[in-house]
Amino acid sequence: MSDLLADKDAATKAVVDWMTKKAGSKTKFYFKDFCKVFPDDKQRDIKKVINKMVEAEVLEYWSSGSTTMYGLKGSGIQHSSEGEE
Amino acid sequence: MAKHKTPLLDQLESGPWPSFVSDLKAQAERRAKNVEGVEFQIPVDAVEDLLGVLELSYKHGRTHWKHGGIVGVFGYGGGVIGRYCDQPTLFPGVQHFHTMRIAQPAGKYYKTDYLRALTKLWDFRGSGVTNMHGATGDIILLGTTTPQLEEIFHTLTHDMNQDLGGSGSNLRTPADCLGQSRCEYACYDTNALVYFLTNEYQDELHRPAFPYKFKFKLDGCPNCCVASIARSDMSFIGTWKDDIRIDQDAVNKYVECADGYPANAGAYKGSKDWGPFDIEKEVTGLCPTRCMQFKNKKLFIDNANCTRCMHCINVMPRALKIGKETGCSILVGAKAPILDGAQMGSLLVPFIEVNADNDYEAITEVIENVWDWWMEEGKNRERLGELIMRQGFQKLLEVTGIEAMPQHVQYPRTNPYIFWKEDEVEGGWERDVEEYRKHHLR
Numbered sequence: 001m002s003d004l005l006a007d008k009d010a011a012t013k014a015v016v017d018w019m020t021k022k023a024g025s026k027t028k029f030y031f032k033d034f035c036k037v038f039p040d041d042k043q044r045d046i047k048k049v050i051n052k053m054v055e056a057e058v059l060e061y062w063s064s065g066s067t068t069m070y071g072l073k074g075s076g077i078q079h080s081s082e083g084e085e
Numbered sequence: 086m087a088k089h090k091t092p093l094l095d096q097l098e099s100g101p102w103p104s105f106v107s108d109l110k111a112q113a114e115r116r117a118k119n120v121e122g123v124e125f126q127i128p129v130d131a132v133e134d135l136l137g138v139l140e141l142s143y144k145h146g147r148t149h150w151k152h153g154g155i156v157g158v159f160g161y162g163g164g165v166i167g168r169y170c171d172q173p174t175l176f177p178g179v180q181h182f183h184t185m186r187i188a189q190p191a192g193k194y195y196k197t198d199y200l201r202a203l204t205k206l207w208d209f210r211g212s213g214v215t216n217m218h219g220a221t222g223d224i225i226l227l228g229t230t231t232p233q234l235e236e237i238f239h240t241l242t243h244d245m246n247q248d249l250g251g252s253g254s255n256l257r258t259p260a261d262c263l264g265q266s267r268c269e270y271a272c273y274d275t276n277a278l279v280y281f282l283t284n285e286y287q288d289e290l291h292r293p294a295f296p297y298k299f300k301f302k303l304d305g306c307p308n309c310c311v312a313s314i315a316r317s318d319m320s321f322i323g324t325w326k327d328d329i330r331i332d333q334d335a336v337n338k339y340v341e342c343a344d345g346y347p348a349n350a351g352a353y354k355g356s357k358d359w360g361p362f363d364i365e366k367e368v369t370g371l372c373p374t375r376c377m378q379f380k381n382k383k384l385f386i387d388n389a390n391c392t393r394c395m396h397c398i399n400v401m402p403r404a405l406k407i408g409k410e411t412g413c414s415i416l417v418g419a420k421a422p423i424l425d426g427a428q429m430g431s432l433l434v435p436f437i438e439v440n441a442d443n444d445y446e447a448i449t450e451v452i453e454n455v456w457d458w459w460m461e462e463g464k465n466r467e468r469l470g471e472l473i474m475r476q477g478f479q480k481l482l483e484v485t486g487i488e489a490m491p492q493h494v495q496y497p498r499t500n501p502y503i504f505w506k507e508d509e510v511e512g513g514w515e516r517d518v519e520e521y522r523k524h525h526l527r
Binding site: 030031032043044046047050051054055060061062063064065066067068071077078083 | 152153154155157160162163165166167173180181184252253254255292293294295296297298457460461464465466
C-alpha cells in the first residue's frame with residue numbers, strides 16, 4: 001500500500017480535492033476513477049479506504065440499481081431535490 | 086371505487102393467466118379497507134397510484150419512473166434502489182417508491198412464520214407489494230420511502246436474522262437450486278456452497294467496487310434448473326468424473342414398461358398416449374454424442390464421450406445415476422444483451438472439487454483470480470463476459486493459471502496464425518547477429 005493510501009487523512013484530502021476539482025463537470029464518480037488518485041495501489045486496497053470514507057460520511061453512494069457511483073456527501077442530486085425530507 | 090381509471094390495465098386481466106393487475110387491485114383494496122388496523126407508514130393509496138402511473142405509462146408508451154438515487158442504509162452500497170415518479174402531483178402516493186432487495190435463503194427454504202413476519206413488516210412500512218423472486222433470487226419489496234429504510238433494515242437484521250441482497254456494482258446475492266437437500270441428481274451441496282460464498286464475500290456484496298454487477302449462480306447438476314449457464318457471470322454446475330451408474334435390471338424394467346418404471350419418472354404421463362416406451366427412440370437415439378447402445382438386453386455407455394447432457398438419467402432415473410466422483414464445472418461470462426448481445430457462459434474449469442472441509446479453497450482461488458483481473462482491466466460498466474470477448478479467453482486462462490485443454494475448444498480455429506510469446510520461444514526475441522552471419526551470408 002502506498003504512503004498516501006495508508007495515511008487516512010492524506011488519502012481523504014487527496015480524494016476530496018480531486019473530486020472538488022472535478023465538481024464543475026460532474027458530481028458522481030465510478031470507483032475506477034479513484035485509481036487515478038492512487039495509481040500505485042491495488043484496487044482491493046483502494047476499496048477498503050474509499051468505503052471507510054463512506055462510513056465517515058465524507059462520501060456517499062449513488063446507485064441506479066445496476067451501477068453504483070460515489071459522490072461527495074451532500075453534492076449533486078439529494079433526497080430533498082426529489083421532494084423528500 | 087378505484088382512484089384512477091385503468092382501461093389498458095383492465096384488458097390485461099382478460100387473459101387466461103393469473104394477472105399482476107388483479108393482485109395489485111386486491112392489495113389496493115386491502116389497504117383501503119385496512120381490516121387489520123395497520124398504521125401505514127407510507128401513503129395508504131400508494132398501490133392505487135402505482136396502478137395509475139402504470140396506466141399512464143402504457144398510454145404514453147414510456148416510463149414515468151426516474152432511475153436511481155442516493156437512498157440506502159448506512160454502510161451499505163447495495164440492497165436499496167431509489168425510485169422516484171416523475172408525475173408526483175398526479176400520483177403522490179408513489180412520489181418516492183424505493184425498492185429493497187432482501188437476500189433469499191439458500192434454496193429458498195422459508196418457514197411460514199418468517200414469511201408472515203416479513204409481509205407484516207412490509208405492510209406496515211412499505212406498500213405491501215412484493216416480487217417473489219427477482220432475477221437474482223432476492224425477495225423484492227417494492228415501494229417505500231427513505232425514512233422507512235433504516236427502520237426496515239433494523240427489524241430485518243435484529244429481529245429476523247435477515248440481510249439485504251446485492252444491487253449496483255456489487256456481487257449480487259448468490260442463487261442456487263435445492264441441490265442435495267431434495268434432488269438425487271445433485272452432484273454437490275449447492276445450499277452449503279451458496280451459504281459459504283454469501284458469507285465469505287460479504288464485503289463484495291455490500292460495498293461496491295466492481296466495474297459492474299457480478300452474479301454467482303449454482304446448479305447441482307447439468308439439468309441447470311437455475312439456468313446458471315445463461316444468467317451468471319460465474320456459474321457452478323455440478324458434474325461427475327467417473328461413469329454413470331447403470332442398474333441393468335432396472336433398464337430392462339423400463340424397456341418392458343413394468344409398473345413403477347414410467348419414462349421421465351412419469352412427468353409426461355396422462356398428457357397424451359405416448360405409446361410403449363422405446364429405448365432406442367427415446368434414449369439412445371437422442372444421445373447427443375451417440376455414446377450409448379442397448380444390445381442383448383444390456384445398456385452400454387461410452388463414458389469418455391458422454392457430455393453430461395442428463396437426458397438418459399432424466400428419462401430412466403431408477404436405472405441410471407450420476408457417477409460417484411462428483412464436483413462441479415465452472416463457467417464464466419454469461420450475460421443479458423445490453424451490450425454486444427447475450428452470451429452463454431464459457432467453460433473455464435471442467436471439473437473442480439467442492440470441498441467444504443478446506444473452505445472450498447480450489448473454488449475461491451479461481452473466483453479471486455478472475456476478480457483481480459476484471460477489477461484491474463474491466464472498464465466501467467463492463468461485464469466479465471465482455472472483458473473476455475475484448476481481451477480473449479487465452480488471457481483469462483493466463484490470469485487464472487489454468488492450462489488450455491480440449492474442453493475449452495468450442496469449434497476449430499478460424500485464425501490460421503499462431504502468435505508466440507517471447508517466453509514460449511527458445512532464446513526469446515534476442516539473437517546474436519554475428520553468430521547468425523557465420524551461417525548466413527549477406
